[in-house]
Amino acid sequence: MSSPVISVNNLSAAYQKNTVLRNVNFEITPGSLTAIVGPNGAGKSTLIKTMLNLHPSLTGEVQYFGLPFKKVKKRIGYVPQRGSVDWDFPTDALDVVTMGLYGEVGWLKRPSKSHKKQAFEALEKMGMGDYANRQISQLSGGQQQRVFLARALVQNADLYFMDEPLAGVDAATEIAIMETLKKLNAIGKTVLVVHHDLQTVEDYFDHVLFLNKTIINHGKTEKVFTKDNITRAYGGNIRILGGGI
Amino acid sequence: MTYTAWIIVTASLVGMSCGLIGVFLVLRKTAMMADAISHTVLLGIVLAFLVTKEVSGPAMLVGGIFAGLLTAFLVQWLHSLDVQHDASMGIIFTTLFAIGVILISTSIGNAHLDIQHALMGEITFIPFDKVSLPLVGEVPRATLLLFIVFLIVLFFITAFYKEWKITSFDSALAVSIGIPAIAMHYLFMSLVSITTVASFDAVGAIMVVAMLITPASSAYLWTDRLVVMLILSSIFGILSAISGYYIAYWIDTSISGSMAFSTGLIFMFSFIFSPKHGIISKYVQPIKNL
Numbered sequence: 429m430s431s432p433v434i435s436v437n438n439l440s441a442a443y444q445k446n447t448v449l450r451n452v453n454f455e456i457t458p459g460s461l462t463a464i465v466g467p468n469g470a471g472k473s474t475l476i477k478t479m480l481n482l483h484p485s486l487t488g489e490v491q492y493f494g495l496p497f498k499k500v501k502k503r504i505g506y507v508p509q510r511g512s513v514d515w516d517f518p519t520d521a522l523d524v525v526t527m528g529l530y531g532e533v534g535w536l537k538r539p540s541k542s543h544k545k546q547a548f549e550a551l552e553k554m555g556m557g558d559y560a561n562r563q564i565s566q567l568s569g570g571q572q573q574r575v576f577l578a579r580a581l582v583q584n585a586d587l588y589f590m591d592e593p594l595a596g597v598d599a600a601t602e603i604a605i606m607e608t609l610k611k612l613n614a615i616g617k618t619v620l621v622v623h624h625d626l627q628t629v630e631d632y633f634d635h636v637l638f639l640n641k642t643i644i645n646h647g648k649t650e651k652v653f654t655k656d657n658i659t660r661a662y663g664g665n666i667r668i669l670g671g672g673i
Numbered sequence: 674m675t676y677t678a679w680i681i682v683t684a685s686l687v688g689m690s691c692g693l694i695g696v697f698l699v700l701r702k703t704a705m706m707a708d709a710i711s712h713t714v715l716l717g718i719v720l721a722f723l724v725t726k727e728v729s730g731p732a733m734l735v736g737g738i739f740a741g742l743l744t745a746f747l748v749q750w751l752h753s754l755d756v757q758h759d760a761s762m763g764i765i766f767t768t769l770f771a772i773g774v775i776l777i778s779t780s781i782g783n784a785h786l787d788i789q790h791a792l793m794g795e796i797t798f799i800p801f802d803k804v805s806l807p808l809v810g811e812v813p814r815a816t817l818l819l820f821i822v823f824l825i826v827l828f829f830i831t832a833f834y835k836e837w838k839i840t841s842f843d844s845a846l847a848v849s850i851g852i853p854a855i856a857m858h859y860l861f862m863s864l865v866s867i868t869t870v871a872s873f874d875a876v877g878a879i880m881v882v883a884m885l886i887t888p889a890s891s892a893y894l895w896t897d898r899l900v901v902m903l904i905l906s907s908i909f910g911i912l913s914a915i916s917g918y919y920i921a922y923w924i925d926t927s928i929s930g931s932m933a934f935s936t937g938l939i940f941m942f943s944f945i946f947s948p949k950h951g952i953i954s955k956y957v958q959p960i961k962n963l
Binding site: 477480512513518524535538565583 | 702755832838841842845846848893896897901
């Protein structure tokens, strides 16, 4: 087996005094497409944020490609929840995607024509070429999510974290996003997705990570996506699989 | 230059610096930090005076930056200890301001610094206190300070334009691609501080908040582009400054009060007539779409 892309050792995190993550341990194999699932408040977003140094950890460490986060920042792309930014910000779709390249542009420099071209191509890949100059508040929720995905694409990372990219989007966007994720996967990229819809897990993801403040189970979808694990993660009040329990 | 011309130049410099800074205050949703800092810089100015024993430009700027950063830092610190963000802001800035007020009345005596002046400013006296510059000639001290601060603000806003944009829109992304959002936040707070300090003489601590927030909020209603918003906000700042001066002259009242009132008039006009976000457009648009 190849060495893991991510290894998380004993990670814990808290919001003020409430522990949200407890002793989380797992490893992610290269080229996998993993769903992180769990009930509300299970710490799914916190897990991602803590892994990306956006939230402080209490204990533990995370390594990427065998290295600490700071050394591999540029190989990691992050798509936050759509609601985490102000969509009334005075800017257009192309500009938001171009922001994904700011790290590459460098200090005191403006994005060049080739940066803009890359950004436009990423928008086209997400079927958003016609909306490049549209003010972002004029886009639908699904279109905004596609802009975020396009922004992640231009970052050309090896590893992607996505926080609920399918939440509240239309069916066409859901298909477009999943096709994009599968394409990324096919060229060897590793993708972790916080996912809320248990009905689509088996169709979309090859790995599942059940989280409820700590890891409940983690592995290949066909092995661990069982009624038993779902009940353990969600605590029994679930009516999804096969008409419910 | 005539007395009136100096006042207008001075007020316009306030309008431009505040207009530029204000855009990012509004977009970063930290408008009330301006209110806090506009009060706490008083402490910075008093401390600068106690150290240097004079009310000089550079010392005041340094004192202002110190007080501004102290405010931003303490607010963040208190918030991290479970105090609500707005409450920690209220606690910190009133406390630091109070220390400034106490120091003024106990340690300063008859210096060119009093609470009334600090709160309301007095632009009418500005043209009398001049310094001599090579080539340019005599220039009011406060105007020179404002000009230097305007250049600093303009430099930082344009040089780090894309960094301001990304940290304002999505600071998580900024951090993940290696742009130090926290350092940018403190740099921004420093810019707010020096703008406030320099505008102090002209409009005072209370009115500077109007100059910082209202022109930017008006500009926000007119455009969907950040560059245009920056330019419009500066123009609105200048318009408020000039019209405020003439309103004050016309009805013989406080200049700084009139300027702040003008920013409100421009906002009201924008709020009613702006083509995209104005009240009228909300009634007109459905007809256009038929």
